Amino acid sequence: MPQGFRYLPDFLSVEEEADLLRGVEGLDLHPFLFQGYTAKRLVASFGRDWHFDTRTLAPGRPVPPFLEPVAEKVAAHLGLRREDFAELLVTAYPPGAVINWHRDAPPFALIAGLSLGSDCTFRLRPQEKKLQTRGATRSLVVARRSLYIMEGAARSDWQHSTAPVAAWRWSVTLRTLYAK
Numbered sequence: 001m002p003q004g005f006r007y008l009p010d011f012l013s014v015e016e017e018a019d020l021l022r023g024v025e026g027l028d029l030h031p032f033l034f035q036g037y038t039a040k041r042l043v044a045s046f047g048r049d050w051h052f053d054t055r056t057l058a059p060g061r062p063v064p065p066f067l068e069p070v071a072e073k074v075a076a077h078l079g080l081r082r083e084d085f086a087e088l089l090v091t092a093y094p095p096g097a098v099i100n101w102h103r104d105a106p107p108f109a110l111i112a113g114l115s116l117g118s119d120c121t122f123r124l125r126p127q128e129k130k131l132q133t134r135g136a137t138r139s140l141v142v143a144r145r146s147l148y149i150m151e152g153a154a155r156s157d158w159q160h161s162t163a164p165v166a167a168w169r170w171s172v173t174l175r176t177l178y179a180k
């Protein structure tokens with residue numbers, strides 16, 4: 001795995017996952033829209049809202065209370081403060097849904113990802129086109145209840161994507177901002 005990528009299986013207990021699943025199932029998620037395309041995945045962002053079409057970061061909706069304990073837990077694990085997570089994004093992947101190759105939006109620094117509901121195959125490949133050879137792609141199973149972290153090279157010099165899921169998967173992505 002690239003420098004700056006970390007994977008923690010069983011970061012969440014079965015009870016914590018069940019609480020989060022109840023919470024995310026109650027959210028009003030909307031299909032992800034980008035340049036006229038509608039992806040299969042559903043999203044809701046809180047705290048901040050990155051607008052893909054205008055490439056700007058706007059204030060977002062208030063963070064739902066059920067996400068606070070897990071934001072605290074991830075922050076504590078990383079030696080951060082809860083407030084360092086400027087944006088919390090909830091994504092739902094129906095069976096067959098993916099996230100295509102991308103690097104996260106420029107304002108975001110550290111990216112932490114929790115997986116709920118089902119496992120999925122997570123992939124990384126270099127950002128630079130000429131390094132994107134077949135052998136360069138890294139792949140791992142991110143299990144439900146796990147946490148992954150991307151910072152450093154994994155965040156800046158690599159892209160990531162997920163393979164189609166067999167069953168519903170939810171992710172909670174927590175992101176810090178680069179210091180101004």
Ligand SMILES: O=C(O)CCC(=O)C(=O)O
Nearest residue numbers: 089091099104113171173
């Ligand atoms: O579902 C995931 O774990 C990946 C989400 C992601 O990469 C993103 O929203 O930028």
Ligand SMILES: [Fe+2]
Nearest residue numbers: 102103104160
């Ligand atoms: Fe991403």
